[in-house]
Each structure stands twice: as structure tokens, then as C-alpha cells.
Amino acid sequence: xxxxxxxxxxxxxxxxxxxxxxxxxxxxxxxxxxxxxxxxxxxxxxxxxxxxxxxxxxxxxxxxxxxxxxxxxxxxxxxxxxxxxxxxxxxxxxxxxxxxxxxxxxxxxxxxxxxxxxxxxxxxxxxxxxxxxxxxxxxxxxxxxxxxxxxxxxxxxxxxxxxxxxxxxxxxxxxxxxxxxxxxxxxxxxxxxxxxxxxxxxxxxxxxxxxxxxxxxxxxxxxxxxxxxxxxxxxxxxxxxxxxxxxxxxxxxxxxxxxxxxxxxxxxxxxxxxxxxxxxxxxxxxxxxxxxxxxxxxxxxxxxxxxxxxxxxxxxxxxxxxxxxxxxxxx
Ligand code: SF4
Numbered sequence: 001x002x003x004x005x006x007x008x009x010x011x012x013x014x015x016x017x018x019x020x021x022x023x024x025x026x027x028x029x030x031x032x033x034x035x036x037x038x039x040x041x042x043x044x045x046x047x048x049x050x051x052x053x054x055x056x057x058x059x060x061x062x063x064x065x066x067x068x069x070x071x072x073x074x075x076x077x078x079x080x081x082x083x084x085x086x087x088x089x090x091x092x093x094x095x096x097x098x099x100x101x102x103x104x105x106x107x108x109x110x111x112x113x114x115x116x117x118x119x120x121x122x123x124x125x126x127x128x129x130x131x132x133x134x135x136x137x138x139x140x141x142x143x144x145x146x147x148x149x150x151x152x153x154x155x156x157x158x159x160x161x162x163x164x165x166x167x168x169x170x171x172x173x174x175x176x177x178x179x180x181x182x183x184x185x186x187x188x189x190x191x192x193x194x195x196x197x198x199x200x201x202x203x204x205x206x207x208x209x210x211x212x213x214x215x216x217x218x219x220x221x222x223x224x225x226x227x228x229x230x231x232x233x234x235x236x237x238x239x240x241x242x243x244x245x246x247x248x249x250x251x252x253x254x255x256x257x258x259x260x261x262x263x264x265x266x267x268x269x270x271x272x273x274x275x276x277x278x279x280x281x282x283x284x285x286x287x288x289x290x291x292x293x294x295x296x297x298x299x300x301x302x303x304x305x306x307x308x309x310x311x312x313x314x315x316x317x318x319x320x321x322x323x324x325x326x327x328x329x330x331x
Pocket of ligand 1: 252253254288289290291294295296297298301306319320321322
């Protein structure tokens, strides 16, 4: 029976890294949720905290220098930040898996792909050699690798980039996780292969009701594949909405800037870029972190950060002084 409790619920997560001088917050008070069988995209430029958020979920942040300053990460109602390392190890791969943007460096060059997928199966299930090989072949079929009987005994260097990413997906889904975190899964691939990989993820989600947390800087990918979207800037969530609502009525100036930088349908209009770049987390400007790049900035924006996750309505949230809802909250 479908449940309304989110599969993953992050509340007020702050993740920092100790440097020689101070603790630098890469993720600052992030709250988000992923529902069962949905694709939630986190978008933003490099350095906005997307990947640190993902690595925090799996507790793959090196501690020290990393530290979880505050927050909770509830997955199936257990707080991952309070689990022992042994229990967390069971969650990784069994319940939550991750695929990274660089399949070339994620696979071990000295083992066959069959060995590497098989290892993921054996780690979490007590299967015999024959059963492991059978399941490995099934997974290769599932991720649409042609001639799996041949490919299973090949080494990573014998596969194309797209095939390597399919192998990474096979490893990630080997134990049927309920949540797959895909961190820029297609960045290193050409456009045609990108679409194939994203279609594959989408159909795996349909088949198995798996949820996907898709991390990307590409709003075009979000429009095609995600159900909901969260926009991050300088370690904070600045806007959250369904994909339809975000594309129809983007509210935050940063989101509007990202959308304006997408190629237009007529392919003739000039692409607009957002001036400047994401500030280093150690040198955040006062007030709204986006104000030095924002053409709508007001004097107030330089002094006071807008509250996070303020509501326009229950499903479309924005944190920006342009909106009456944000102003009302602090009155
Ligand atoms: Fe721009 Fe001010 Fe909104 Fe920040 S709070 S995005 S500076 S208008």
C-alpha cells in the first residue's frame, strides 16, 4: 500500500569541513525529502553543496575534517546520523546506492566487470558462485548491455563510456536499493548516451518503484526526468517545487538565471549567463549569498539572509526577499 511518509527526510542538515583557519560550512541548514518512487533532482552550479548533501546521506564525508554540525537524516524512519558504522555499512548498497559521474575511475581496471558486479551481490547476499554469475547476467540484461555472456568476462578498458556507466548502474541496483543517488551520472558521456542512461534510470524506477535522488547542474535533464526539483545555492535550498511548477513559474532570481541560460526553442535567441560565480563557502557575502550576482537585489538583501524554505504554497517554496511570504515570516 502506498505510504505518504517520505522515504528520505533531511531536516536542518549542516555539514562543515575544518580548515587551518576555521570550519567552513558546505551545506547550511538543508531540509528536503524524497518520496517513495519519485525522482527528486537537486540542481545548482558546482560548489553549491549538492554533492556534499549526497555524500552526507551515505555518511561518506571523511570525519575529520568533515563534521555534521546539526540536523537529522531520516531514512525509513531511522536517523542515519545516529547509526553505528556497522549498521550504516548495511544501509549502503542494501537500501541506498550511489552512482558517480566518472564511471572510468569508479571501476577497478584489474577485475572483470562480472567480478565487480558479483562482488556487490556477494557482499549483501550469501549466494553461491553459480547463482552470483546468473544474477550478474540478469543485471547486465536489465541495464541493456548487448551480448552480456561475452561482456561479463571483459575488463573495463574493453567497454565504452556508456557501457561502463551501465555497469555502475548494475552494481548500484544489485541489491535492489529503495533509493539510488545519481551524482551527475551522465556528465562524462556524449548526448545520445546521456539520454539512454537517463531513460534506463527512469525505466528502472518504474519497474522497481525505486526512488532516485538525481544531482545535476543541467536543468534540461531535470525537465525530462525528474518529478520534483530542489535548487541549491551556496549550501542552502533557495527554491523547491514540482518540475512543472518550477518551469512554469520560477520564483528565485537564481532559478530564473539558470533557466535563462538554457538554449531556447528557436535556437537563435542569445543565451544569458548569470554574472560572477558561486562564492567560496569560506567567504560568503553577508545577507543573501546570491546578492552580488542578483539583478533584483535590494538594500535589505545585503544585510539579512532570507529565511530558507519559506512557503508560497505547500508545494512551491522559495527563500527570497522579493516575495511577500518571506517578508511576513520575519515580521
Ligand atoms: Fe536577489 Fe534579494 Fe532575492 Fe537574494 S533575497 S535572490 S539578493 S532579491
